[in-house]
Amino acid sequence: MRRARMQVMNPCCVPGTDHASIATEAKVVAMLRERGIAKSSLSREEFLSYAWEWKEKYGGIILQQLRKMGCSLDWERTSFTMDPDYYETVIKVFIDLYKKGKIYRGKRMINWDVKAKTALSDEEVIHKEVNGKMYHIRYKLDLPGEEYITIATVRPETIFGDTAICVHPKDPRYTHLVGKHAFVPMINRRIPIIADDYIEIEFGTGALKVTPAHDINDFQLGQKHGLEVIDTMNDDGTMNDAAPMYIGKDRIEVRKIIAADLEVAGNLVKIEDYVNQVGFSERTDAIVEPRLSLQWWVDMKQLAEPALEKVMSDEIHFHPAKFKNVYRHWMENIKDWCISRQLWWGHRIPAWYDKEGNVYVEASLEKVYTTYPETVGKELYQDADCLDTWFSSWLWPIEVFKGMSNPNNAEINYYYPTSTLVTAPEIIFFWVARMIMAGEEYMGKIPVKDVYFTGIVRDKQGRKMSKSLGNSPDLLGLIDQYGADAVRFGIMIASPAGNDLLFDESTLEQGRNFNSKLWNATKLLKMWEPRQSKEGAIPEDAAFAMDWFQAKLSATQIEVGEMLKTFRLSEALKTIYGLIWDDYCSWYLEWIKPGFEQPIHATVFEKSIEFYDALLQLLHPFMPFITEEIHHTLKTQTEDLCVKELVPFEKVDEAVLHAGLLLKNVISTLRDARNKNQIKPKDAIDLHIQSDNNAAYQRIQNILAKQINAKTIAYTNAAIGSSIVVALEKDKFYLVADQAIDTVSLKENLLKDLAHQKGFLESVEKKLANEKFVQNAKPEVIVIEQKKKADALARIQTIEESLAQL
């Protein structure tokens, strides 16, 4: 947003929230419970007024946090999925899809949350491994004598819903029993023994109890074989009258006590430990029960086709692209979408029923009477359920611009399709896929061109941070502690595109330190401000420093531009961080720093301010507050940084860039030599340079002298006795100090370097001697290899000469 604005685009980002029906309703129910109010004691209207109260109180927190974080959004456009226009649109879409035959009502096996008493979509169920028990239970056969068939189950309480026992048709243990009958233990209901190759012979006893009402696979098996469906559970997970001895007891409770009763009845064979996958509700953590229920569904097949194509053809770009695979797999195996939720908080399903069970879909009761004249005079009641939250969110990019409630308005025509969606990979299916479907269905166009997937923030234990788990860091507290810019820095520097990030406060600390660095650089510049002098020419070394930094700045600006275009945000920030801290502060400012109480040339000063301002602008999208503040501290500005146009980048002078790199190398190498020879920082040395290009060093010798604390710099054609010899590229440096030289370690270093260079030379020579390489490699690659060889040879010569002089 901020960068686009500085590039004089017209960015718009609509902040807003969805109504999070299940999570919110759960929170409201909990709030009411604390006040001693049961949801069941309230009317729908009363409950909703409490829900709105809750929403008003907490719904805006995330928006407040975004503001505090410095997110530059269009706050006047703030939207909510239950705003009046939005609500109407959701209802309109439901009716439209119903009339197109894409929404239907069907009895299906669903995931039932017994705590929230609602259906869950598959995506809202979390599967965990649980240590359970495998119960082996024998059923008496309806044959003369005391013969039994033994089944294995992890859910013994469901036996009351059994309507068959199934075996594999080729299982020799049971073939003689197929077509016979057995009795369900304790209630002695007679059920058939059937055969189906769905059964795994190896698993359990090879005989499966079939409970169509409580297991998705059993349900399908039941349909295939025309079995009766016996539901044994109430909607709160307690047993109903199908299990006469346990009526009203929770199914988990019954699982614990039934073993003893089976034992007494003589049906229990054995109990084994068993690890299996159990589904839990994402919202309430209750064990999810498969349950047969009448729900509303969206037929997804047709909607999915164009939505898949748009992503696979890259009309919509995913960043990183690896999520295309995930998307494709889901879209190619798409299942119908259960959109009804047994909740009050949300968009109420616009369906009315008469006593005969006929369904009438319309926006209001009045409209039902108009559209369906046969209903006039009949008593109708509305479906009590609400729609899945995502059934409203999927219209977001359209309806925030009122694209459906006010079709073809100027804003929707201007902003749609939108450019970039920033979201989490975990909701590719919940949201992204469905938004694309809605976009195609209702706008005939894709909703967005680029989708950037952020990593998921995890806590130190690697757990996903979530609103419902409550393990998110206290953002406002962190901002108080480190500052908003530092928090932004810390999060962004640790967020490689598409990878999760483990939240660690050390990066926030790094961000805070960076803030200090920025202020200190500002302080230094402000110190120089009154000490400017316009006299004389610009010192040669300062001129070099300015040329070099200009080149470095331009090169980095281009680099960062490329990174941001491809959403590599953390890399861009790292690059800018290095440019400011290392290149500007550690190198450039030191190079132009005037001597003790000396003036600074006014041109140099102004250029340095200009550079710093350019750096701040580059950094601004990442750290908006401090950059804006320093921008105005540096000098009187005509405009704010956040709206200042990003200047076109200057052409990069590669030669000066390289010269700067060489200078940095020389300085580092000589400093290292000083360190290794234990020359104290305060002790000045005399430097003698042996090079065939003295002019290159003369231009920068003041910088060099300052940076390595040399009191003199001289040029020589021959070795200097009793000095520390350092070889770099083709040049040699002799350091003369007032103390003994440690020739042993000096020699060691040179030998180490020599060995490395020789090894390198060998590998290059081997490559060049390889005929196939010379024949097949690209010419420019060969040129590079030849240069490598020449450089290595020159370095080896320099090192060997230095060694000879020791």
Add this chain to the structure above:
RNA sequence: GGGAGCAUAGCUCAGUUGGUUUAGAGCAUCUCGUUUACACCGAGAGGGUCCGCGGUUCGAGCCCGUGUGCUCCCA
């Protein structure tokens, strides 16, 4: 059971059509240092059989196969 992804320095990760000097950064570690922006600092250093094995290629961290370990999604 089906699918996808990941494995590079102690940690978190870069490494963009295979060739930019036998791999880079930040943090952490070690050494030296309080020189007039900054100890939330400066200067420097050490640290890697790029998960194992096999293959393609003149050339592999990058491509292919395979094994192992981990993560996620869907049953």
